[in-house]
Amino acid sequence: MKNARFNSLSQLAGILAGFATTILLLESEALVSWADRLDVGVERTLALTVTESIHRVVRPLGADRVREQSLGALDRLGWSDDPARLEEARLRTSGATLSHGSSCLAVAARPVASLAPVRGASVSVTTGVPVRTPLAQLPPLAGKQPRTVALVGDSMMAVGLSDVLLRDAANNPNLHVIRAFKSGTGLARPEVFDWMTEYPAMIGSQHPDAIIVAIGANDGQGFVEDGKTLAFGSDAWIKTYQQRTAAFLDLLTQNGAHVVWVGLPPMRSGNYNTRTATINRVAYTVVSQYPQAIWWNPQPLIGDDAGQYREFGAAADGREIRLRQSDGIHLSDDGASLLAPALMNWLNAVPAQQTAHLEKTPVPKGQ
Numbered sequence: 001m002k003n004a005r006f007n008s009l010s011q012l013a014g015i016l017a018g019f020a021t022t023i024l025l026l027e028s029e030a031l032v033s034w035a036d037r038l039d040v041g042v043e044r045t046l047a048l049t050v051t052e053s054i055h056r057v058v059r060p061l062g063a064d065r066v067r068e069q070s071l072g073a074l075d076r077l078g079w080s081d082d083p084a085r086l087e088e089a090r091l092r093t094s095g096a097t098l099s100h101g102s103s104c105l106a107v108a109a110r111p112v113a114s115l116a117p118v119r120g121a122s123v124s125v126t127t128g129v130p131v132r133t134p135l136a137q138l139p140p141l142a143g144k145q146p147r148t149v150a151l152v153g154d155s156m157m158a159v160g161l162s163d164v165l166l167r168d169a170a171n172n173p174n175l176h177v178i179r180a181f182k183s184g185t186g187l188a189r190p191e192v193f194d195w196m197t198e199y200p201a202m203i204g205s206q207h208p209d210a211i212i213v214a215i216g217a218n219d220g221q222g223f224v225e226d227g228k229t230l231a232f233g234s235d236a237w238i239k240t241y242q243q244r245t246a247a248f249l250d251l252l253t254q255n256g257a258h259v260v261w262v263g264l265p266p267m268r269s270g271n272y273n274t275r276t277a278t279i280n281r282v283a284y285t286v287v288s289q290y291p292q293a294i295w296w297n298p299q300p301l302i303g304d305d306a307g308q309y310r311e312f313g314a315a316a317d318g319r320e321i322r323l324r325q326s327d328g329i330h331l332s333d334d335g336a337s338l339l340a341p342a343l344m345n346w347l348n349a350v351p352a353q354q355t356a357h358l359e360k361t362p363v364p365k366g367q
Contacts, residue, residue, distance in 0.1 A: 125242075127281070129263065133294060133295065137347075137348040138210060138258055139348070147209060147348075147349045148207065148208045149178070149212065150177075150180045150210075151180060152213045153262075154181065154184065154218055155184065155330060156214040156215065156330065157213070159325065160330055160331035160332055160335060161340075163333055163336065164333055166179075169344075172349055172351045173351075180199060181214075184218060185198075185215075186216060186218035186219040187219055188219035189221075195248055199251060200251075207255050207257075209256070209258065210257060211257050212260050216276065217330075220232060220272065220278070225240050241279075241282050242285065249290055252293075253292050259293040261283060261293060261295045262298055263280045263283065263295060265298045265299060265302055266308050273309065296342075309324075309328070315334065321334040322334060323338070
């Protein structure tokens with residue numbers, strides 16, 4: 001029995017070692033990307049040193065090419081969760097030509113150099129945000145074309161909220177939804193994921209007239225700007241983050257789209273909640289300068305009476321529901337379902353059956 005147990009442990013160790021080696025071979029570049037996403041500081045510097053060293057050793061073996069070829073095959077099947085990769089796969093499949101070394105970003109991205117000057121660059125950040133902001137319905141579209149709405153953001157959109165909104169819009173011919181979200185992203189670290197180039201690739205040639213944004217959960221960190229490390233919440237950090245937020249809004253609204261910017265909800269961790277409150281204040285300061293945009297606070301719907309984190313709540317039928325994921329950050333489907341009615345009402349896209357009912361309803365005389 002001892003030998004059998006020893007052999008089992010040896011086999012397990014061998015399997016784990018093989019798994020670790022495979023990860024290092026195929027995902028060395030991803031490990032570098034992971035290290036680069038860490039908050040600026042000693043841990044990030046050490047992690048980057050280690051992962052970049054591993055990647056330099058592994059790269060000549062050519063494993064990354066095998067990985068890219070495999071991912072490319074999956075992209076063509078539509079299995080990727082990266083809209084930019086899916087767009088590139090679509091262009092290649094349709095025969096569109098791409099210059100050597102380029103990607104779909106170069107094909108689909110719209111020029112942004114001619115955008116108006118950033119409006120939020122030098123505005124003092126508000127000390128608070130409105131608790132309740134009404135979402136008046138958008139004007140109906142002329143003709144019978146569906147309203148094109150883009151769901152934009154990081155995991156605050158990808159987890160929970162997008163699922164519910166997509167489900168609500170699925171059987172509505174008056175809505176066309178574009179998925180333009182990616183977890184683990186934000187506006188603080190464009191060197192890791194640059195929304196200014198990725199968003200145009202995500203929407204391609206489509207022109208949304210309505211956009212729902214939920215972003216900022218990953219932005220509570222310091223970053224490097226012009227070679228200088230800016231500590232989170234410092235005056236320099238706030239100014240730069242304002243500029244990035246305003247530039248992103250310029251991009252979203254440049255074709256006349258209306259925007260609802262969903263604020264970050266109360267978080268379970270006290271320190272994290274303080275950081276997201278700062279991000280909310282900066283975002284509100286910028287968004288409130290745009291006539292086409294509304295900063296909308298989800299707090300009254302999923303927070304407690306004091307506006308703090310609430311994990312459970314009551315559904316309309318009285319049953320207890322979980323409002324947040326177990327991480328204390330993201331919305332559950334039930335929690336997102338509390339936000340969806342106001343957002344769907346804002347879109348003002350009446351389902352076909354309701355439209356038919358209205359058309360058949362006789363109009364009383366004199367009206």
